[in-house]
Each structure stands twice: as C-alpha cells, then as structure tokens.
Amino acid sequence: MAFKTLSSKAAAALDKELMSTGAFSIDQLMELAGLSVSQVVYRVHPPNKGNRVLVACGPGNNGGDGLVAARHLRHYGYQPTIYYPKQSKNELYQRLAKQLEDLDVPFVDDFPTAINSTDHIVDAVFGFSFSGEVREPFPAVIRAMEETKLPVTSVDAPSSWNIETGPPESGLGSKFNPEFLISLTAPKPLVKHFKGRHFVGGRFVSPAIAKKYDFEIPEYQGIDQIVEVGPGGQRL
Amino acid sequence: MAFKTLSSKAAAALDKELMSTGAFSIDQLMELAGLSVSQVVYRVHPPNKGNRVLVACGPGNNGGDGLVAARHLRHYGYQPTIYYPKQSKNELYQRLAKQLEDLDVPFVDDFPTAINSTDHIVDAVFGFSFSGEVREPFPAVIRAMEETKLPVTSVDAPSSWNIETGPPESGLGSKFNPEFLISLTAPKPLVKHFKGRHFVGGRFVSPAIAKKYDFEIPEYQGIDQIVEVGPGGQRL
Numbered sequence: 001m002a003f004k005t006l007s008s009k010a011a012a013a014l015d016k017e018l019m020s021t022g023a024f025s026i027d028q029l030m031e032l033a034g035l036s037v038s039q040v041v042y043r044v045h046p047p048n049k050g051n052r053v054l055v056a057c058g059p060g061n062n063g064g065d066g067l068v069a070a071r072h073l074r075h076y077g078y079q080p081t082i083y084y085p086k087q088s089k090n091e092l093y094q095r096l097a098k099q100l101e102d103l104d105v106p107f108v109d110d111f112p113t114a115i116n117s118t119d120h121i122v123d124a125v126f127g128f129s130f131s132g133e134v135r136e137p138f139p140a141v142i143r144a145m146e147e148t149k150l151p152v153t154s155v156d157a158p159s160s161w162n163i164e165t166g167p168p169e170s171g172l173g174s175k176f177n178p179e180f181l182i183s184l185t186a187p188k189p190l191v192k193h194f195k196g197r198h199f200v201g202g203r204f205v206s207p208a209i210a211k212k213y214d215f216e217i218p219e220y221q222g223i224d225q226i227v228e229v230g231p232g233g234q235r236l
Numbered sequence: 237m238a239f240k241t242l243s244s245k246a247a248a249a250l251d252k253e254l255m256s257t258g259a260f261s262i263d264q265l266m267e268l269a270g271l272s273v274s275q276v277v278y279r280v281h282p283p284n285k286g287n288r289v290l291v292a293c294g295p296g297n298n299g300g301d302g303l304v305a306a307r308h309l310r311h312y313g314y315q316p317t318i319y320y321p322k323q324s325k326n327e328l329y330q331r332l333a334k335q336l337e338d339l340d341v342p343f344v345d346d347f348p349t350a351i352n353s354t355d356h357i358v359d360a361v362f363g364f365s366f367s368g369e370v371r372e373p374f375p376a377v378i379r380a381m382e383e384t385k386l387p388v389t390s391v392d393a394p395s396s397w398n399i400e401t402g403p404p405e406s407g408l409g410s411k412f413n414p415e416f417l418i419s420l421t422a423p424k425p426l427v428k429h430f431k432g433r434h435f436v437g438g439r440f441v442s443p444a445i446a447k448k449y450d451f452e453i454p455e456y457q458g459i460d461q462i463v464e465v466g467p468g469g470q471r472l
Contacts (some may be wrong), residue, residue, distance in 0.1 A: 208338060
C-alpha cells in the first residue's frame with residue numbers, strides 16, 4: 001500500500017485550516033511543533049552523547065519551530081547555539097528569540113565556524129513552503145551541512161530539497177542527506193528519497209482533519225509527541 | 237530547610253512578568269501548563285486503568301489549563317468529558333473549547349451526574365487567584381469532589397482552598413482532599429496542608445526568573461514536563 005503524503009499546497013491549506021476553523025493560534029501550533037522537534041533530538045542524540053546543539057533557523061515558520069525546539073532543548077540540559085541570520089520582524093519570532101536570550105542561549109553569525117564546536121545540528125532553515133533557489137546567506141549553511149560528518153536533524157524537509165521531488169539533481173544540496181528527519185503533521189512527498197531515521201510529530205491533528213486531507217495519523221505511544229516511522233513514512 | 241512557595245500575589249506578578257518582559261504569550265504558557273497537567277494524569281492514572289476523565293473547568297486561567305489538558309488527554313487515548321458551566325467570552329478560551337469540539341469531546345451540564353460515569357476527575361476550577369467564596373454553580377462541584385471515592389487531580393490548588401492557608405476550617409471544601417496535585421511553576425503556600433502525591437509542572441521558567449521570585453526550579457528528568465516532589469514540595 002502506498003502511504004499518504006501531503007503536498008506543499010495541501011500542507012499550506014491544512015495549516016491555514018488549523019488556524020481558522022480549527023481555532024488554533026500559531027503560538028500553540030509552533031509550540032507543539034517545536035516540542036516535537038526537541039523530542040526527536042532527545043531520542044536520537046540524548047545530552048549525554050554531547051549536549052552542544054547548533055540550531056540553524058530560516059526566516060519563516062520552519063525557523064520558528066527551531067527557536068521553540070532550542071528553548072525546550074535548553075530546559076532538557078543541552079547547550080544550544082542559534083544561527084538565525086534573517087531575523088523576522090514578526091512579533092512572534094521576536095518573542096521566541098527573546099525567550100532564548102533570557103536563557104542565555106547564544107546567537108552566532110558564522111555557521112561554518114559554529115559547526116566546529118557542536119555535537120549535533122538542527123536544520124530548521126526551510127520547510128514545506130520552500131521552492132526555487134537557496135538565497136544568501138544560506139548556501140554556505142547547506143554546504144556545511146552537506147559536508148559535515150555530524151548528525152543533522154531536519155525539520156519537515158532537508159533544506160534545499162524540493163518538497164515534491166526531493167534532492168536537487170546536481171549542485172548545492174544534491175549530496176545533503178541528513179541522518180534524521182521529523183515530518184510535521186504528515187510526511188511530504190520528498191520523504192520517498194529520504195534514507196535516514198524518520199519521525200512524525202505534531203500531535204494535534206483531529207481525525208476529521210486527517211480524513212479531509214487524506215492521510216493517516218500515526219500511532220503515537222503514551223504521552224509522546226513524536227513517533228518513528230519508516231524512511232518513506234511507512235508504519236514500523 | 238524550609239522550601240520555597242509562591243504566594244498568590246507573587247504568582248500573579250510572575251505570570252505578568254512572563255507575559256511582558258518574558259515575551260511569552262498566554263497561548264504558549266497555557267499550552268505548556270495544560271500539557272503538564274495531562275502528563276500528571278497519564279502518570280497517576282494511565283488510560284488502561286480506565287480512560288474516562290471528567291474535567292471540571294472554572295471561568296479563568298485554571299479552567300483554560302483544564303481545556304488544554306483535556307485535548308492532550310484525548311490524543312493520548314482518553315475519553316474526556318468537560319464540565320465548563322461559565323464559559324468565558326475570552327477569545328482564547330473559546331478557541332480551546334472549539335478545539336475540543338472538533339475532537340468530539342462532549343461538554344456536560346450536570347457535574348454530580350457526570351461523576352457517576354467517569355474513572356478520574358481533573359479539578360481545574362480555581363487556581364492561584366482564588367479567594368473568598370465559591371460562587372454558583374461551583375458549590376455542588378466542590379461537594380461532589382469532596383464526597384467521591386474517585387481519584388481527583390487538582391490543578392495548582394484544590395479548588396475552594398485558600399491559596400495561603402489551605403483548606404477552609406469548616407463547611408464546603410473543608411474535607412476536600414484530592415489524591416493528586418500539580419503545582420504550576422512553583423508550589424503555593426497551601427501545599428503545606430496537602431497529603432497526596434504532588435507534582436510540579438511548567439518547564440519554561442528561566443533560572444533568572446526563579447532567582448528573582450526566590451524559588452528553586454525542580455530537577456525535571458529527560459523530556460518530562462513534570463516532576464514529582466514531596467507533598468509539601470520537598471525534593472524526593
């Protein structure tokens with residue numbers, strides 16, 4: 001049985017629906033999304049394996065998820081460092097950044113240098129709305145993540161991958177293969193090309209919404225906000 | 237060593253600070269508070285012990301925490317029922333109620349009847365801002381929780397207890413002794429009179445805030461949003 005994925009367009013419509021008729025605020029959804037990301041990092045790379053984690057945040061919602069995840073990781077005992085070169089003027093993102101500053105989490109400007117003093121990387125650069133070209137200053141970030149031997153956890157998509165068709169055929173990002181991926185709400189079509197350990201998070205979708213958007217809610221266990229699935233999204 | 241508690245006044249000031257200089261929105265804080273409550277219920281009364289849970293929600297923030305907890309409990313596989321007789325016109329609470337309706341969670345009008353078909357009760361009626369008198373229609377709710385043999389988990393305070401001095405000396409609430417209590421952010425002075433299992437939740441306080449308000453952040457484990465402490469708040 002082919003498993004169901006959510007196209008970029010469908011994922012955008014789902015988000016919009018959650019925040020209109022679904023009555024969620026973006027603060028709520030981002031809090032739960034970021035919490036899911038932090039639980040994946042804890043699962044695959046607990047702090048006793050090295051508690052330094054570098055979180056690369058893009059300018060949009062994917063970056064916001066990264067900021068929330070970093071806060072939770074700090075509370076779990078990690079030492080996060082944030083790379084967030086295109087800070088949004090959006091009020092929510094500014095608040096998320098302030099919450100990290102209040103926890104003495106450092107923000108750094110130079111990703112390729114920062115990568116030399118971390119144990120784990122969270123790729124929260126681009127999410128399901130990415131298409132087209134990787135704009136400055138992110139090409140160097142993609143390149144560093146492509147070349148590093150450190151484990152990378154990507155949020156919703158390995159950044160630079162096309163949401164529908166996966167890794168670029170050549171050039172920047174074509175050799176970017178993160179070890180870990182967390183799909184938020186539901187896997188996107190690109191997961192067919194993903195070979196690492198794959199999780200689904202975002203335990204807030206109602207059965208009615210899942211039915212409308214034609215995907216299955218995975219079987220979360222206990223109080224977990226995440227569940228591991230096959231690389232392509234298959235039930236394990 | 238006497239352990240530190242947070243007076244009603246200090247708790248209100250702390251909340252205000254988190255939402256001003258702390259840069260948190262009430263949506264974020266309530267999401268994390270309600271999540272903590274849901275984790276306590278799962279810990280003390282997992283769904284295989286009976287998955288029906290009756291959540292009594294008051295008109296203020298304590299009730300909002302209950303609504304969020306009920307949503308998470310629904311996702312964990314519980315069958316929550318909500319008693320929420322004084323629905324706030326506040327936009328956030330209306331959204332939290334709508335999120336439950338979308339999960340087919342029933343709202344009931346008659347608490348003393350509902351108590352006969354549940355396995356566990358969450359008392360989210362009054363929180364740290366309670367003082368004075370229990371207003372209608374809540375006296376019957378307090379009385380039912382006083383008389384029931386079912387386990388009750390109270391949020392921040394056993395409802396009807398004075399935040400500083402504990403249970404009323406006589407009359408309504410004087411015999412209300414919930415089995416479980418979750419103190420949000422930090423225990424309030426009433427915990428000196430509490431005899432059951434006691435948890436602290438709300439893993440979002442920065443060390444600087446805890447220092448300013450003169451309490452200790454308990455030692456949360458792993459990714460837990462809650463930690464069990466002594467009845468009075470002592471480290472276990």
